[in-house]
Amino acid sequence: MMGKIRKPRILRSRGGSLLMIATLLIGSGVLRLVFEAAPAMAKAEGNKEGTTKPHAADKDMHMAKAGEPAQAMSDRAGLQDMLTAFREREARLTERERLIEERAHALEIADKAVTEKLQALVRAETALRETLALADGAVEKDIARLTVVYETMKPKEAAALFEEMAPEFAAGFLARMRPEAAAQIMTGLSAEAAYTISVVMAGRNAQAPTE
Template sequence: MRRSALMMLTLAFGLPAGAAIWQGADLSRFFAASASSGDLLSGCSDVPEAVALATELRDRALRIERYMEVLDTRKAEIAKAEAALRARATELSQQKSGIQSRRTGASQAVREDIDRLVAVYDQMKPAEAAAVLTNLPPDFAAEILMRVQPETGARIIASVEPRQAALLTAQMGARSVRKD
């Protein structure tokens, strides 16, 4: 009989609690209802230490609750900031890839233009090419001379005035040193 009464009590209290756990309910309402501060002090209101302890526990609980609210607010702010940073990082990454592709395209276009100029100078007579190159900026003329066929470049330099040939040769050497 005692055993069956104990089983009945277990079922009476255990089933609702088990169902609440199964459904993911907040169990603090069960415990809060049974252990409110008024209930705790029901027989101890004449003991000042008990009243002080209950008051301090209530104050601590309120502070903890406020801290938890502040933490939740900060977590939300941090999550929002992280999302904004991710979005900005993605945007910057896209801009960077766009700039790199434009830069690559521009570099390719410049290389193609220089290759066309080199082909033109390769086809010119050395004396005519020398006359044109002496009127170009020395660094640009040196770039063209570095890219033409070596035999063509030698004939062009031979057709240039010696002072200008020395300047172009120095520019070509300086260009080679800068590349290394």
Template sequence: MRRSMLTALTLAFAVPAGAAIWQGGDLSRFFAASASSGDLLQGCTDVPEAVALATELRDRALRIERYMEALDTRKAELATAEAALKARATELRQQKSGIQSRRDGAAQAVREDIDRLVAVYDQMKPAEAAAVLTNLPPDFAAEILMRVQPETGARIIAVVEPRQAALLTAQMGARSVQND
């Protein structure tokens, strides 16, 4: 008789749970409802196995309910964190584009300044340009010589003392190799 009672109790819980699963329902409502029903043990309080089974099922239902609540809390926390990360990523992309545009603007300004300087050296007499270039750092002087008109650059290098001309020519060649 006790086995048939346990089988009946098992079927009493398994059939509605199976139906809920079959219909795609939410089992947490089923467990909460079954755990809170007062008539779960009606007529079975004298069977210790039934009382133990009902207690265990109620405890399991409560654990599952707490777990589902913890999952919902964790989902909400993850959604909040994801939104914060997306906002930060958007902010960083905007900062990056701002930095890039400022960098491009600064590079353009430097190019314009160098172009003006090159135009000045193009207009100078070769001897005057050579006197100024020999007092500049070699890499800067080589950059200017590379940008002036080739004929002007040749005249300037012809006026520079040979040792300095060799150094400037080497700098120009190294600059060309770096750009390739």
């Protein structure tokens, strides 16, 4: 009888152990599922929160990024204005340099023209002096030749010619003649003509320098 009572106890003890082992295995599986699913759930929750409610730092970064294009556009506009001002100033300087070069070129042309005209005037004056010198020389030669002719003429014939000459002209010839020839011609002149020629000759001598 005692053997029958011990047998069921042994069976109950084995059945309790199996139940406990099964419970532990199930609990371990549940825990494993929980641990494995937790990161995925957290990631999904984070993604969900990121789409619905952005973080404050993300919001600030988004605002900063939104403000960056406006600042960049403002800086770009400022640089463009500076470049435009520089180009306008360069254009003005280029135009001023062009005007200065044109004025300098015009002055150079005018100076060259004035120099050429001055040189032409100098050449013309030199030529005129040479012509006058030649004319004076020719006149002097002609007067000297006529003086010799009048000196070699007979005094009576020469006096007749001097009577018809202008007093200044006749006085010029007589002043060039030898005193003897001039005296003979003066003797053949009328008193009036001789007096007039004498006055002209005396006036020339009076105006001549004494020193």
